[in-house]
Amino acid sequence: MRLKSGLFATAALAVMLPGVARADEGMWTFDAFPAARMKQAYGWAPDQAWLDKTRAAAVRLTGGCSASFVSDMGLILTNHHCVATCVEENSTGSNNILVTGFTARTPGEEKKCAGQQAEVVTSIRDVTAAVKGAIGTASGAAAVAARNAAAARLEAEGCTDKATTRCQVVSLYGGGQYKLYTYRKYSDVRLVWAPEAQAAQFGGDPDNFNFPRYSMDASFLRAYENGKPVTTPAFLKWNPRAPQDGEATFVVGNPGSTQRLLTMDQLAFQREVALPISLTTQSELRGRLISAMKESPEKAREGAETLSGLENGLKVTIGRVKALNDPAFTARLAAAEADLKRRSAGNAAIGDPWSAISAATVAQRNSHIERSFATPSSQLFGYALALVRAASERQKPDAERLPGFSTSALPLLEKSVTDERPITPWIEQLRMEWSLSKAREYLGADHPQTKLLLGRESPEALSARLVSGTRLGDASVRKALWDGGAAAVAASTDPLIVYARSIDANARALQKRYDAEVDAPLISARAKLADARFAAYGDSNYPDATFTLRISYGKVQGWTEAGRPVPTRTVLGGTFDRATGAEPFDLPKAFVANQARIDKNVTYDFVTTNDIIGGNSGSPVIDKAGTVIGAAFDGNIHSLGGNYGYDGTLNRTVVVSTAAVQEALEKIYPAPNLVAELRGRRR
Amino acid sequence: MRLKSGLFATAALAVMLPGVARADEGMWTFDAFPAARMKQAYGWAPDQAWLDKTRAAAVRLTGGCSASFVSDMGLILTNHHCVATCVEENSTGSNNILVTGFTARTPGEEKKCAGQQAEVVTSIRDVTAAVKGAIGTASGAAAVAARNAAAARLEAEGCTDKATTRCQVVSLYGGGQYKLYTYRKYSDVRLVWAPEAQAAQFGGDPDNFNFPRYSMDASFLRAYENGKPVTTPAFLKWNPRAPQDGEATFVVGNPGSTQRLLTMDQLAFQREVALPISLTTQSELRGRLISAMKESPEKAREGAETLSGLENGLKVTIGRVKALNDPAFTARLAAAEADLKRRSAGNAAIGDPWSAISAATVAQRNSHIERSFATPSSQLFGYALALVRAASERQKPDAERLPGFSTSALPLLEKSVTDERPITPWIEQLRMEWSLSKAREYLGADHPQTKLLLGRESPEALSARLVSGTRLGDASVRKALWDGGAAAVAASTDPLIVYARSIDANARALQKRYDAEVDAPLISARAKLADARFAAYGDSNYPDATFTLRISYGKVQGWTEAGRPVPTRTVLGGTFDRATGAEPFDLPKAFVANQARIDKNVTYDFVTTNDIIGGNSGSPVIDKAGTVIGAAFDGNIHSLGGNYGYDGTLNRTVVVSTAAVQEALEKIYPAPNLVAELRGRRR
The missing domain is CATH 2.40.10.120 (Thrombin, subunit H)
Known part of the structure; x- marks a missing residue:
């Protein structure tokens, strides 16, 4: 592995x-x-x-x-x-x-x-000018929206045969380049x-x-x-x-x-905030799963792949924590940043993107816990949220949709939502319980988001009600809701659909705030960092x-x-x-x-x-x-x-x-x- | 709580x-x-x-x-x-x-x-001169042994009535002072x-x-x-x-x-090495326990206090991680260290204890994982190790015993080993499995200590064999082994006693190495830091x-x-x-x-x-x-x-x-x- x-x-x-x-x-x-x-x-x-x-x-x-x-x-x-x-x-x-x-x-x-x-690259086209032109001088959430809209448009125009091709705009070098990848898909x-x-x-x-x-x-x-x-x-x-x-x-x-080129401020956010929370919560999930799998040979079999993936991811996190807590390792990264700053000093076109990133990172620190615990973790809930969002997004023009719901992205989303796939209810219950209890732990019992997520129910009772009551484990039910669109989703009384509807607005608002306060400043700052890097080191770089x-x-x-x-x-x-x-x-x-x-x-x-x-x-x-x-x-x-x-x-x-x-x-x-x-x- | x-x-x-x-x-x-x-x-x-x-x-x-x-x-x-x-x-x-x-x-x-x-302080006596005199110019493990021997002697001399009194030598101000506390005990x-x-x-x-x-x-x-x-x-x-x-x-x-007065090097060890491991392993144990308790109302009841203590300890760890990852918080600590260094500069009697501590901390980093996973975690195993060690230590003169086994410490140890107390086998099994699997994870499957701990058994099978086979859950069995001393312990075929005997030498060797490489240098360096602090700030200090x-x-x-x-x-x-x-x-x-x-x-x-x-x-x-x-x-x-x-x-x-x-x-x-x-x- x-x-x-x-x-x-x-x-x-x-x-x-x-x-x-x-x-x-x-x-x-x-x-x-x-x-x-x-x-x-x-x-x-x-x-x-x-x-x-x-x-x-x-x-x-x-x-x-x-x-x-x-x-x-x-x-x-x-x-x-x-x-x-x-x-x-x-x-x-x-x-x-x-x-x-x-x-x-x-x-x-x-x-x-x-x-x-399965996907095979058939062409790569530079669309930097088109995307940067669309962003123009926009800032805040508008810049993010403009970038996403341009990408959606280029993707839709690039792949007219949706049955066998897929188009994806990829941002390289932190927004220094945008490329349109076309794939033959199977x-x-x-x-x-x-x-x-x-x-x-x-x-x-x-x-x-x-x-x-x-x-x-x-x-x-x-x-x-x-x-x-x-x-x-x-x-x-x-x-x-x-x-x-x-x-x-x-x-x-x-x-x-x-x-590899997070600034030292961004690495500090990872080391000080994001990674310790991952380490703690993922380890608890691992423990919950290990014990649950001991209950019977069936559960041991049913949980094996989930556990394996989880342990793999956790080891990755542990490795990252170790790397970022290795003073020799981070000293090298700090030296690289200092070198680039020195070489860029006095270059007015570059300015000080590090300070802009630092400010964005403060905003990221402030919203990290709310964003991390905006929705419960479960495959069934993932279906519910995708159905609720797709129903709403599909009614909008491409340019106004959430990323992941553009015309070019929909076929794969539809496939992933409607493909038949076995669901293991006890794993769903376990994951949902865990994620909701962690939400309460990190947000605090009195936080409005905790109250939105739980109401007056406990994480255990809410999860049991949702998992046992939903019919979204049945692919034909999901297909009907997908095909039925906004009307079907609005009319649904499936408890998970009802729940997804009730918490989606808050999750969207958090994303919007993130776009404005974190993503948008990073779009321009990272593009400037890319320019600084090319100016300093030429093209001996890779994205x-x-x-x-x-x-x-x-x-x-x-x-x-x-x-x-x-x-x-x-x-x-x-x-x-x-x-x-x-x-x-x-x-x-x-x-x-x-x-x-x-x-x-x-x-x-x-x-x-x-x-x-x-x-x-x-x-x-x-x-x-x-x-x-x-x-x-x-x-x-x-x-x-x-x-x-x-x-x-x-x-x-x-x-x-x-x-x-x-x-x-x-x-x-x-x-x-x-x-x-x-x-x-x-x- | x-x-x-x-x-x-x-x-x-x-x-x-x-x-x-x-x-x-x-x-x-x-x-x-x-x-x-x-x-x-x-x-x-x-x-x-x-x-x-x-x-x-x-x-x-x-x-x-x-x-x-x-x-x-x-x-x-x-x-x-x-x-x-x-x-x-x-x-x-x-x-x-x-x-x-x-x-x-x-x-x-x-x-x-x-x-x-229950214990009530009846007197506090300064024994600094006696302990420092006993240490003299000794270094390495000898300094640790001399300090421990002096403490054991002072405690034994201070409390002749073992039924109602307890004596304890306490090191204050990092070895700047030693005091003999006498307690009336109930x-x-x-x-x-x-x-x-x-x-x-x-x-x-x-x-x-x-x-x-x-x-x-x-x-x-x-x-x-x-x-x-x-x-x-x-x-x-x-x-x-x-x-x-x-x-x-x-x-x-x-x-x-x-x-509160760890040096910045020692705090870095906590933040970079010790705390992330605690966070990860304790969270997994929490998860294992939570799921196991869901199996039945009995298990929910039986595990409640263990879980509560564990969650409490974990929250403490999370709080510490947060504090040490708060740049404003650590900046204050760094400023305090810098101030003390500045005030101590040129004072030959103080020298540079920070460097000595830094070197000891390197040794601590290198041995931390081995020491952390030297023995499995379980109450029953704790009894076994205490019995094995007490049998051996009681044969030695007070001055040569491990701390915790001195004449003055033995009555409370005996009470804690021989008091009747219910044991919950499934919790024992769960903790032991967890700790042995974490030992293998952190040491690696090929490490000699992993092989010593597991042999060719899995953590699960070994734990099951030990927990189901031992009779140490019975207080009268523990009492007989305690009273029987070295001969009884050597003759015992109880699987946990056999196991404790087999891994004790390695755990002792790790402790000895720690004494020599970490504890001993700290004894003198911290005493010097204490002197520096008194010289700089007078007695507006507390230990x-x-x-x-x-x-x-x-x-x-x-x-x-x-x-x-x-x-x-x-x-x-x-x-x-x-x-x-x-x-x-x-x-x-x-x-x-x-x-x-x-x-x-x-x-x-x-x-x-x-x-x-x-x-x-x-x-x-x-x-x-x-x-x-x-x-x-x-x-x-x-x-x-x-x-x-x-x-x-x-x-x-x-x-x-x-x-x-x-x-x-x-x-x-x-x-x-x-x-x-x-x-x-x-x-």
Whole structure:
């Protein structure tokens, strides 16, 4: 695990500008690959044809992951943890394919993944002038509205074929650039192969973000259209070989979000306010879930994926807290800021964006708790709020809608709301109880927002009433409300719809205040910071991650931990040595059954210096020849500070090798048709 | 709730030296009350007779609270939350006195409180020369051992009558002073009166550390000896009247621990390392407990007190995190440090203790995780480790024993180990699982200490084996092992004893390393800091809290919160307005039943500027006449930063008034005999 991004819906406009990239640092856009720089360091760099071919095979999964086509029949390589929810949702009590693993012997057996969409970039167009022109001299909430309206218009104009294309305006370099990304989209994605969860998750949370590692975190999907596998002539050649120490590697994927050029004031807000609250509340949720799952084997099964995602996110938070509480780490960031200030001194066109950001950060501090606890956390409530808001927003012209409800964004929203998907009521209840009780704790019992959220009910009683009373778990009910629009939503007596209606105005008001007091000042200040950075350092910069396609170059290399060298790779046989028999270090059943046949010396997982972050999960790891030799599935513990800055001596990408996946496909979870397809032989 | 100290066992030697006390700041020792300073501010100050009389009536409870005698028959006033564990342990399924409240109609009905001991200071002797002489020029672990040995010797010599006296050497001003406290102790303490838990805990965790408040957090105990109530001629006169705005108040009690003169390096260790780990792990435990308690009404009842204590402690941690992440707050502390450095510059006798402390703090950072996760958390395991260690330590001369196992400390330890006390196995299991899984998480699966703690078992399986297999829940089994000493413990096959034996050496080694690398350098450096502070600021200082008797002066006064004035007091009738019917804002049953009779205008809770901290729970709040007008039971949210510094504009003590308790004794939870006794009429 687990570099899945939790941010896909909101990442597009959340940006920051990096400093001068060093060593293998950088999540580069395909139109600005630093070929000269790489050539200097590695004696070789890819040419345009290599880049074009690779880009065309790169896939973004709307679940928050990356992937790649590895055959011309729409076959997609990604991580197991990127499809685990799909595997779980396709499991039943009697046929738990999350536990057993899954191999579709024929296309007919391939299983639909709810809410999943595969997307391939087909063009990138610079729309900076259009967006900046629309913003003009507007300030406050008007500037935010103008920016959003321009983006909505450009997206609508760019994608007239809504069935197969998606358009997204992305703000890069903190508003220094705006680009219109066009994607070919595949809305029907199906599960082809998944190993046992225990093979993917061996070592569980204790080993997550650690190395050495023994994880088969790989899986295959297939893109469909009109009920048939799609044809994908642009794909990466499958190359099941061991990596060589020091060889160059490329990671091509969609890093979700980095915050590498937050100012020191913004970092202080993270360290002093936002992160401690996350740490505290998420840890409590983890504890609530762990205990609830002990009540029965069913609950243990039903909660597993939620817990895994939660623990992954919590570890990310813990890593960030650690990084921002490391004086040496923050001193480097402070030095970088001081350097930029020095170089920008006296430049009237730049002025003092740091002070403007500082003022916005004060406003952010003041509204953080109210914004954090504006709505309860639950999938069912998420449906309710999306339905209530969509009903209202769809009545407005594009330019006046909330972001996420523009014409270009609606198809994916509709899919995510109306796709059939199992709901686990006790998890809904647990999450809602937790989030409402945290709202009361942080706001205080006397705060008007607490009274709005709870009335005279307790978090427990309110959650029970809403979860047990709602019918939104039924996809057809959601579909009817979506199709019925404003009239249907207004007439609904579903308790969750009623509740969402009652608290939406306050949440919108908080957002509006945030737009005016925080987002708007940042639009102009960050654009100025971007200008300052380009003036000071030229174009040896890359934009912060935005869950859009990037390429990172690096090499196969271990690191040194507390004076001790950490090896570059593990081998399959190491799994047997590490297993204790006790969860989560119990051997996968198929490993036990096939122990004699498995080649113990096959490279299992390996590490590289590539600069990645959450959202890169499932990214192909590509060699100089352009063939795929692994799938990135994790970073080491030092990669978590990578949110704020890349440290090439420590930060590592963790990869499952194609060699190990090949061994699994041949001997552990046999899939002869898949092996043939990967070899380029038609079935 | 909840200013109970969790630190009584270890607080005696944990000290720091304060800066110049301002306004009502200060937790003063009785031998250094700043009468002139108070007189200047208030136009009046208590004389020596007032101080002596008050001191003689002040009671320390070994459960971590403060209290006072309020009749000549050993009657003790304290908080409900200080006796809640006793009330719960005396409850049964059919007679849940925690829920119903409790009134002993005769002395014969008064109920023993396991592990509870009442202590009254009878003398304080300066032993600085003896301890410093014993340390001499020793350094490293030898200095720690010499200090501990000297303390053990002085305590043993000071208290020859172990049945009725207790001696404790306390380090004040960071080792600038050592004092030998002698106590008259009462080992048999019984419950006399407690209101419904819901009356004491109204508002629950949401209202904890907040104000306005509606809490009957009061209770009465009685000290016994030889099966009879003891005679206590020194007691405070009960004065059930409303406080007057602005009137002077004294809080006399045992603040557990403050850290007001940690250096900036030590504060950074707290903020950057220690507190985030506490926040994360304690929050998860909270969540685990909350979910487990939902499984059945029995579990809800059985877990209530554990959860309440945990949430209280967590809120303290959250408050500390907030304080240390408040740049304005830490800037004041930094300025104070800078001022002291400036005033000490060039003083060769002082040198640079800050650098020595900084170096010790580096060592502390490096060993913090190992020390934090050296042993599992569980009451049963605590018994096992105490038995294993006592067996070994008792064979050594006093001077060579671990602190806490000296001759003077053994009687209370024996009492706490051998007192009968109900054990809740599922809570034991839950805590142990949690703490062992956190050990693995923070140390990593490959750390030798993880392997020592877990072997090849999972945290879950190991905990289940130990908790289900041990017989240490039976007090007679513990008594036999205690009496049997080293031979019995060595021969025991009880799985928890076996386990404690197996991990004790590592825990001891960690402690030894800590003594040498952290504690020893601090002994001399902090003594030098104390010298620096006295040289710079004279004696307008008070020692950091050490769970020893202190007196604070202040006044009845509200404060301003976010521009809004917070009133000085609440009235009983406010409870009915605040109640929502939903837990924890549901009305106590007896409030409902007696609503018509209750005088709604009686002062319920009030706030004062007194400077207190955890351990002060139950402290009498005394007026100029020396009569008791309330019991301190909490601080406001700003008081949590009081661990590091007192802010007189915001920091408030929260008190339940004697007027409200009197109303309760007369109309809500009637106790006519108690009313008579408080009025000075013999039964």
